Amino acid sequence: MDFIELTVEAPRELADILVAELAEVGFDTFEDNDAGFCAYTTEEAFNPDAVEEIMARYSGIGDLNHSHRVITRQNWNAEWEKNFQPLIIAERVSVRAPFHSKPDNVDYDIVIMPRMSFGTGHHETTALMIENQLDVDHKGLRVLDMGTGTGILAIMAEMLGARQVLAVDTEPWTVENARDNAAENQCRTIECRLGGVETLANEAPFDLILANINRNVLLEDMHEYARLLPSGRPILFSGFYEEDLPKIQAEAAKHGLRYQRHRTLRSWVSAIFEKE
Template identity: 90%
Template sequence: MDFIELTVEAPRELADILVAELGEVGFDTFEDNDAGFCAYTTEAAFDPDGVAEIMARYEGLGELSHSHRVITRQNWNAEWEKNFQPLIIAERVSVRAPFHPKPAGVDYDIVIMPRMSFGTGHHETTALMIENQLDIDHRGLRVLDMGCGTGILAIMAELLGARQVLAVDVEPWTVENAADNAAENQCRTIECRLGGVEVLAGEAPFDLILANINRNVLLEDMHAYATLLPSGKPILFSGFYEEDLDKIKNEATRQGLVYQRHRTLRSWVSALFVKA
C-alpha cells in the first residue's frame, strides 16, 4: 500500500482549521512547513472529493492552494535520505540515520531508518514526546508505545531503562520497520505487534503509556489506555494541536486521568497525565 501526500499552502490560522477538517476524512499525519503543511493518508483511504469539498469551503478566507502525489514504498527511502538531517533533541538525544556519524556530547544516540513509517524525531510531536520521556524515570517500567511508527519512542524507553516495551501499530510495514530499528539499536526488551487497541486485550497493566497518534484516535481509544494504567502511573499524549488540548483534557477526566503539564512546539502539544 502506498501513501498520499497532500501539500497545502495556507496562512497559519487557516492551516490549523484545515488540519482538523482533514483529520475527519482519513488524514492522520501532518507536518508543518513555512508555507502551510503536508498531510498523509494511505492511498486506499484517500477521498479526493472530500478534500476538494473542504478546500472549497475555506478558499474565500485567505490564499489557499493544494496538490497531492503518491509516495510509493519503493521511493520512500530515497526521498527520506535526500532530505534527512541528523537531529539533537533537548541537547541530550541524537537521532540519525545509519549513514550519519555518531555525534559527541549526547547522552543517548538513536539510529532510525524509516521506510514508510513516520516518526524520525523531526516532527514536533516526536521531539516533544522524547523531551517528556526524559523527565520520567523509566527504570524497571513496563511501557506501551501506541502508534509506534519507526519505534523511536520505544527505543528511547529502553535506553532510559524500561524492562519491557510493547510497540503497537496498525500498519504491517511500520511494525516491521520498528522491529528493524529496535534491532539496529541493539534493543532487547521491545516487542513489536501489529494492530490497534484490540491487540491489548488480556494484557497486564503498564507502568507508562506513550500515545503519539492523532486527536481522533486518542479520543476514541483513551478508555482502553486508561484501563491498562494502574493508579498513580503516567501516560503521555501527543499528535494534536494546542487548540485541541481541552478536548483531550475533558476526555481524560472522564477516563480517570489527571492532567499534570504539557509542552508545545509550533502549536503541537505533548501532555502528561496520571491515572487517579
C-alpha cells in the same frame, strides 16, 4: 502498496488547521516546510473528494494551493533521504538516519529510517513526547507505546531503562518499520504488534503508557488506557492541538487520569497525566 503525497502551500495558522482536518480523512504522516507542509497516506486510503472539500472550505481564509502525486513504496526511502536532516531534541537526544554521522555530546543517539511511518522526531508531537519522556523515570518499567509509527518513542523508552516495551500500530508496514528501527538501535526489550486497543484485552497493566496518536483516537480509547494503568503511574499523550487540551483533560478525568503538566510547540501539545 503505493502512497500519496499531498503538497499544501498555506500560511502557518491555516496549515495547522488543515493538518488536523486531513488527519480526519486518512492522512497520518505530515512534514512541515517553509511554504506549508506535505501530507501522506496510502493510495488505497486516499479520498480526493474529501481533500477537495476541505480545501474548498478554507480557500477564502488565505493563500492556499495544493497538489498531489503518487510515490511508489520502493521510491519512498530515496524521497525521504533527499530531505531528512539530523535533529537534536532538548540538547540531549540525537535523531538521525543511518547515513548520518553520530553527533558528539548527546546522551542518547536514535537511528531512524521511517519508510512511510510517522515519527522521525521532526514533527512537534514526537519531539514533545521525547522531551516529556526525559522527565519520566523509565527504569525497570513495563511500557506501552500506542501508535508507535517508526518506533522512536519505544526506542527512547528502552534507552531510558524500560525493562519491556510493547509497541502497537494499526498499519502493517508501520509495524515492520518499527521492528527494523528497533533492530537498528540494538533494542532487545521491544515487541512490535499489529492492531489497536483490541489487541490489549488480555494484557497485564503497564507502568507507563505513551500515546501519540490524534485527538479522536485518544478520546475514544481513553477508557482502555486508564484500565491498563495502575494507580500513581503516568501516561503521556500527544497528537492534538493546544485548543483540544481541555477536551482531553475532561475525558481523562472521567477515567481517573489526573492532569499534571504539558508542553507546547507551535500549537501542538504533549501532556502528562497520572492515574489516581
